[in-house]
Amino acid sequence: MNLVVNARDAMPNGGRITIVTANSDVEANDDGIEPGRFVTLTVRDTGEGIDEVTLGQIFEPFFTTKDAGKGTGLGLATVYGIVKQSGGYVAVDSEVGTGSSFTIYLHRADGIVQQQSGLAAAPPAEAAPAGEPARELAPAATTVLVVEDEDVIRGLVDQVLRGEGYDVLLAANGDEAMELAAGNRVDVLLTDLSMPGIGGDELADRLRAGAPGLKVMFMSGFAEGGHFSAASMPPATAFLEKPFTFTMLSERMRDLIAL
Numbered sequence: 001m002n003l004v005v006n007a008r009d010a011m012p013n014g015g016r017i018t019i020v021t022a023n024s025d026v027e028a029n030d031d032g033i034e035p036g037r038f039v040t041l042t043v044r045d046t047g048e049g050i051d052e053v054t055l056g057q058i059f060e061p062f063f064t065t066k067d068a069g070k071g072t073g074l075g076l077a078t079v080y081g082i083v084k085q086s087g088g089y090v091a092v093d094s095e096v097g098t099g100s101s102f103t104i105y106l107h108r109a110d111g112i113v114q115q116q117s118g119l120a121a122a123p124p125a126e127a128a129p130a131g132e133p134a135r136e137l138a139p140a141a142t143t144v145l146v147v148e149d150e151d152v153i154r155g156l157v158d159q160v161l162r163g164e165g166y167d168v169l170l171a172a173n174g175d176e177a178m179e180l181a182a183g184n185r186v187d188v189l190l191t192d193l194s195m196p197g198i199g200g201d202e203l204a205d206r207l208r209a210g211a212p213g214l215k216v217m218f219m220s221g222f223a224e225g226g227h228f229s230a231a232s233m234p235p236a237t238a239f240l241e242k243p244f245t246f247t248m249l250s251e252r253m254r255d256l257i258a259l
Contacts, residue, residue, distance in 0.1 A: 002075035003043040003102050010047030010100060018044040023108065033089045037108040044101040050094040058092070060245045061156055074152045079104075081159040142257065143167040143184065147177045147191035147203065148219070157190065160246050161253070174198025181207050186214065188256065190240075193220040204237075215256050219244075235259070 007017045020042040026035050050058065059080040083090050083104050094100035144166045148154040154170055161168050169184055171177035174197050180186075189207055191200040198206075204216045213236075221242040233239065238256040240249065 002079050006075055007043055007045035007047065007100070010045050010049075015046040015099075018042075020044070024105065026105065031089075031091055033091065033105055037110065038088075038105040039108050040103050040105055042101060042103040044099065046099040049096040049098050050092070050100055051096050055092060055094065059090070061153070061243055074156065077156055078152060081156050085159045085163060141167065142187050143169065144188045144190055144253070145169045145171065145177060145180060145184075145186045147171045147174065147189070147195070147200065149173055149192065149195045157249065160249055161190075164250055164253070166253075174200075174203045177203055178206065181211075186211065188215045188217065188253070190217045190219065190253070193218050215259065217252065217256055 004017060004019070011017075020040075022040050022042075024038045024040045026033050026038055028035055058076050061074060061077040079102075080090055083106070086106055088104060088106040091103045091105065092100065093103075142165075144161055146154060146157050146161070146168060148157065149172055151172070154172065158168050158170055169180045169186065171180055173195055177189075177191070178198075186207070189204055191203055193200040200218050200220075204214075204218075208214050208216070215236045215238075217238040217240055218233075219240045219242055236256070236259050238252055240252050244252075
């Protein structure tokens with residue numbers, strides 16, 4: 001849905017959207033796609049196209065080229081998160097003035113799928129690109145409580161952290177977070193600062209009253225400053241300013257856990 005909406009928006013004067021599914025056997029390539037047997041979903045448009053600089057940013061959360069009020073910058077980030085969580089890949093081919101083509105690669109399930117569970121065997125783990133060190137997963141049994149009232153952002157953060165190896169608990173507000181914390185061990189609280197009801201700073205104070213060793217990372221669309229600055233934050237506390245990238249979230253979380 002997000003790919004088709006973006007294709008439509010790229011053609012303000014009309015055009016053609018083409019959706020194609022296919023079986024694809026991928027051999028060695030320079031696109032970072034693991035060789036193997038895939039099913040593909042391609043969405044092509046005849047729209048304005050994407051310049052090279054923008055192509056390098058399109059999957060970052062909150063990045064958008066649309067006018068204010070016409071896009072959240074989360075559509076393609078959501079696509080990327082869903083596909084990567086499924087062990088797949090997204091390839092983009094676009095030039096200014098010639099339209100764009102997005103192709104999703106998902107591992108093909110060959111043979112008979114087990115009927116008891118309805119699930120095929122999990123695809124092999126994604127290997128690090130040649131020349132890059134293998135990604136180090138999170139410490140075992142590290143549980144992060146994510147509190148965010150925006151459904152899309154909460155889902156994206158969940159996908160990123162699970163992909164890094166963390167156990168994740170999700171709450172849409174402070175009350176839900178308090179209930180989850182009462183019945184589960186929580187190592188890190190990752191919370192938005194501004195939420196209806198219990199705010200992030202109050203939530204952190206309440207949870208730390210019962211768990212003094214709790215580590216806390218605050219998220220906010222407002223830069224550090226005012227009453228809530230880096231200098232005023234207690235120990236084992238970090239701040240992540242929105243918008244942020246997947247890499248920024250992962251690195252900041254690792255730095256906090258290492259404290």
